[in-house]
Amino acid sequence: MKKLINILDFLPEELENEIKPMFHVKQLCQWIYQKYVDDFDSMSSLSKDLRLKLGQKYHFSPLQCVNFLQSQDGSIKYLFELNDGLRIEAVLLPMKKEKFDEKGKRISHTKYTLCISSQVGCRSGCSFCLTAKGGLKRNLSAGEIVGQVLWIKKHNKIPYEHRVNIVYMGMGEPLDNLKNVSKAVRILAHNDTFAISPRRQTISTSGLAKQIKELGQMNLGVLLAISLHAVNDALRTELMPINKAYNIASIMSAIREFPINQRKRIMFEYLLIDNINDKREHAKELVKLLNGIKAKVNLILFNPYEGSIYKRPCMQKALEFQKFMREKGITCTIRESKGLDILAACGQLKQRSEEL
Numbered sequence: 001m002k003k004l005i006n007i008l009d010f011l012p013e014e015l016e017n018e019i020k021p022m023f024h025v026k027q028l029c030q031w032i033y034q035k036y037v038d039d040f041d042s043m044s045s046l047s048k049d050l051r052l053k054l055g056q057k058y059h060f061s062p063l064q065c066v067n068f069l070q071s072q073d074g075s076i077k078y079l080f081e082l083n084d085g086l087r088i089e090a091v092l093l094p095m096k097k098e099k100f101d102e103k104g105k106r107i108s109h110t111k112y113t114l115c116i117s118s119q120v121g122c123r124s125g126c127s128f129c130l131t132a133k134g135g136l137k138r139n140l141s142a143g144e145i146v147g148q149v150l151w152i153k154k155h156n157k158i159p160y161e162h163r164v165n166i167v168y169m170g171m172g173e174p175l176d177n178l179k180n181v182s183k184a185v186r187i188l189a190h191n192d193t194f195a196i197s198p199r200r201q202t203i204s205t206s207g208l209a210k211q212i213k214e215l216g217q218m219n220l221g222v223l224l225a226i227s228l229h230a231v232n233d234a235l236r237t238e239l240m241p242i243n244k245a246y247n248i249a250s251i252m253s254a255i256r257e258f259p260i261n262q263r264k265r266i267m268f269e270y271l272l273i274d275n276i277n278d279k280r281e282h283a284k285e286l287v288k289l290l291n292g293i294k295a296k297v298n299l300i301l302f303n304p305y306e307g308s309i310y311k312r313p314c315m316q317k318a319l320e321f322q323k324f325m326r327e328k329g330i331t332c333t334i335r336e337s338k339g340l341d342i343l344a345a346c347g348q349l350k351q352r353s354e355e356l
């Protein structure tokens, strides 16, 4: 049987050669991305011939959900199986609850962030990460990345017009799969699909300096988050072996060239690990490092998993670190550890499912 192609891999204009006129492409995209219809046959505004032709060549189900866990805080972690049997994770994080005025009329919708995967496994080898343990299996295609957003929006009945934020912070190093990730950014941002502005899409990297430069040259308008986690090369290499290839100085130099919107900042993720990188001296070094960069620091308390050699610091230490950063004029937040009870650190649901 002929292998079907994933239609989510294509930008609307790439489909135009085949599905003429462009109007039909727009209709097709509305069915898939906006009405969440899941078979070509039900796309009643398309001619029968076209539906048949599409069904013989394409599919749009690159993954299926095989497990999920809902946290007490409302976040849901999904385990997806791809069509070749490999598995990835994605997380839906409700960030702000819907609001109503005094008459009970809704004035704002629930705000969601979707944390999605870019690779099956990862080769960056971070010592605190479960995904790193199995190495890299393969890159996800653009359509498999887009498919995670489609599945989560559809199954949570999040209407098309409710904007969501996307963070490429699930399994994998997004910049190690730059070609497909940048295409997914463009597909998700397209007005005929989800219209998720690149300013709502954050690419989080372990610091591949060369690819940060390439991403900057693409000028997609995405936000950038750097998983820094340490302020000197010795400690960073211990935590993140990728630092041997791209040391802190090379990352900082790539960041200084990265185009950012006037009102935006580069996000520095800093995973606080008990007695490893959470002391005053580390905060001081971090301030020095960020000198001259429009930066925001996001402190994350390490999410321990079974067998992990690192420990979670107490909140008091995180608050002291944050206070020091703020006194030095650096915006600094402490990320709520959403999903702590559902193993939301990357790779943990997949790992657990393989143990069962």
Ligand code: SF4
Pocket (backbone or CB within 6 Å): 121, 122, 123, 124, 125, 126, 129, 130, 131, 132, 170, 171, 172, 173, 205, 206, 346
């Ligand atoms: S933390 Fe991210 S970059 Fe590092 S090994 Fe895990 S998935 Fe890869």
